[in-house]
Amino acid sequence: MDAKLLSSLMDPAILFFFFGLFAGTIRSNLEIPPAIAKFLSHYLLLVIGFKGGVSMAMTGFTSSMGWALLGAIILAFIIPAYSFGILRTRLSAFDAAAIAATYGSVSAVTFITASGFAERTGLAFGGYMAVALVIMESPAIIMAVLLANMVRTRNALASGTAATGQVRIGKVLHEAFTDGAHLLLLGSLLVGFLTGEAGKKVLDPFTSLQKGILAFFLLDMGLLVAARARDLRDNRAFLTAFGICVPLVNATLAALLAKAFGLGLGDAFLLSVLAASASYIVVPAVVRYAIPEANASLYFGMSLVITFPFNIIVGIPLYHGVLARFWS
Secondary structure: OOHHHHHHHOOHHHHHHHHHHHHHHOOOOOOOOHHHHHHHHHHHHHHHHHHHHHHHHHHOOOHHHHHHHHHHHHHHHHHHHHHHHHHOOOOOHHHHHHHHHHHHOOOHHHHHHHHHHHHHOOOOOOOOHHHHHHHOOHHHHHHHHHHHHHHHHHHHHHHOOOOOOOOOHHHHHHHHHOOHHHHHHHHHHHHHHHHHHHHHHHHHHHHOOHHHHHHHHHHHHHHHHHHHHHHOOOOHHHHHHHHHHHHHHHHHHHHHHHHHOOOOHHHHHHHHHHHHOOOOOHHHHHHHHHOOOOOHHHHHHHHHHHHHHHHHHHHHHHHHHHHHHHHO
16 A cells, blocks of 8 residues: 555544444444534634645745736636536436536545645745635635526427526625634634634634544544435446546546646645545535535535545545655
């Protein structure tokens, strides 16, 4: 087994994910109360946003930051567009749009886990990558809503009736930006930027708990993955192939952009992880309102049951190992 993969699997947080997966699979009554699970998620978002803001305050605006954010914007539009085309060959247009939005967006927990991996291996990266995380949330949602509206209009024209169920982009954007998780990340990023190094010293005892909290949260994620695995009974082969192969393609696209833009290894690694991840928090919450015709168990299940474990267990060390060879 590759040394980096073995090292990643031996990380306590990852082992707690496996433990949660095992406990859920054997149907143990072990559970994390929803209120505590929500706190753990909010804590991690607050810390990663705050640290990113502090780093930005200390370094200021750099060309690397500009290129990294441009790369994030490009990926946020490319990924849902081509994903929709692939998914439409096997699924309904509404399901394809919802899943495309999920994979065009990002997973904050995957990003936090990758950040921890980078810190553990001494890999330097810019705090502005937390901004890239925020930037990549919304474009995919906008594209999915536009695609869904287009399908509704086309169906109405074909049936000779007036189009119904059209969703306004403005309302969807409001839902996305006021979502608690998204707003907390933005707010903590701003607080970190405004307070800088002085703020870091004040909150250091609090933020130093991140690794332990991540382990607890990944335990809960393991339980949740085991509970939702049964949602993907239909089209399992296609959905599994998509949930693994598309992240690999997305990570490759991100790496090529990072190389072309002259980004450092740490930024390239995190951009690849962002591109390879899929949202299971913000996007499902918004898409459930914006595209009610879509099957929620598909887009939520694929991102959580297939892509999230793949990235946590295999993807993160794999992306780092491959990129390190090309950046050395």
